[in-house]
Amino acid sequence: MKKYNFLSIILLGITLSNCGDTKKGENSLFTFNKSEFKEKYVSDDVLKLAVLNPNSKEIDSIIYYVNDKKVGSAKAADQFTLALTDQKLGYQNLKALVYYDGENSEATARVELVSKVQPKLLKYKVLNTYPHDTLSFTEGLEFYKDTLYEGTGQKGTSYLRKYDYKTGKVFKQVDLDAKYFGEGITVVNGKLYQLTWQEKTGFIYNPTTLKLEKTFAFTKDIEGWGMTNDGKNIYQSDGTEKIWTTNPDNQQMLDYINVYSGNTKIKAINELEWIDGKIYANVWQKDAIAVVNPKDGTVEGIIDLSGLRKIVKNSAAEVLNGIAYNPKTKTIFVTGKNWDKMFEITVSE
Known part of the structure; x- marks a missing residue:
């Protein structure tokens, strides 16, 4: 093989x-x-x-x-x-x-x-372990101005919060209407964006106050899953192999790439994070991260984080989901749905 x-x-x-x-x-x-x-x-x-x-x-x-x-x-x-x-x-x-x-x-x-690239199996090292709220059904995770933001899912319990990742202290939280299932988040051009799952609706907030500034409708008939940005455009996943490029100014979905690992189409792309010109993507139901070239969808590397699942003690913990890059420390923070821990890691070949 x-x-x-x-x-x-x-x-x-x-x-x-x-x-x-x-x-x-x-x-x-x-x-x-x-x-x-x-x-x-x-x-x-x-x-x-x-x-x-x-x-x-x-x-x-x-x-x-x-x-x-x-x-x-x-x-x-x-x-x-x-x-x-x-x-x-x-x-x-x-x-x-x-x-x-x-x-x-x-x-x-x-x-x-299909892709001609043979992806590399990347190594990771755990630097620190921090507490994570076991009631958080994590869908989006992102740093902005040294503060960690998290968006969660499930109807009736979805919220957006910013908090001190070292202690878990919540600085600010807004709860979504019970009809919405919250999904991925990202901050670009001083605005915080949040998707919903099947409601084809997104929200734009002031990241400092978490005041809702705008509600918008998806311009394509897709689901909302993960979200990230490159400083100019937003990238969002829809639960398939596609990652869409979206204009943050008018929320128009412009184009998409299909994610392939070798000759294999990788479906269920979930939470996304932009790190050093690549998209790091969770794959739903897999405790792994795919490192994706945003130009063509090629998976260039894979990080197998299944070992972290063994450290999580919460019996209700679900899959790995949540990637946040801290540009200040140049480290990556990962967690999962209802996990009791969040891990600060570095990745290398």
Whole structure:
């Protein structure tokens, strides 16, 4: 078994996929020639695109699209070669718009682009252990101006608080309306953002006073899970393999990446934290963190934190969830849902 497959099992397990399938309802007048399609592609590969013309129509030209973006054209039925270097990981939805006899028709198919990177198994060292409220169903964790902020879930008990992580003393707390299940949080441009799970609603607070300044609706029909930022854009997860890029000024969801560890799609991406240009991501139901390249979704490293679970004494403790980077100490703080402890760690190869 390859090393990256072993590491993928830590995160999720191997997901089988059916690659190269055409979309339902594809027009049968023209079809993609899939005889040279591979089961999976990596970014170094090239994709050879051509259509089959069983009715011998006189083709004028073909325009090719990948994920609804025009990538090139060919005269008549000539083959078109597409380099996959700049395509994001995941399924590539292919479309050929074929012009013939003054008319046009579409052919569709898809292929899967996976990561060529073998993720590294990273080491961690526990520097300190601090108390954590066992009633906190942790969904978001973040430092802002040397103060730790935490957002929690569960309807009726969701809240946002800031507190002294060394003692557990709460400085300020606001409780969410009972209809909301709180999720990830992040602070960017002097504003604190918080997601909700299935209500498709988010909140913007003053981080000093925790006064609610705005309620906003998601611009995509997704769930809200984890949240982080790079100082400019917000990144948020939705419980799938996707991490969305969001404009904090208008809350518009702009684009997304798909998270892959080797040839394995990693679903259930949860709490997020931006650390040194990478996204550190909890994976739901796994006591592990994936280190993700935000440009393309490649998992470059995996931190197996299952050993911390053995130190947690609370019998009601659930999965690892909660990552906060303290820029002052350059250390990472991790905890879990209803854990009685929070750990300050460093990570190395």
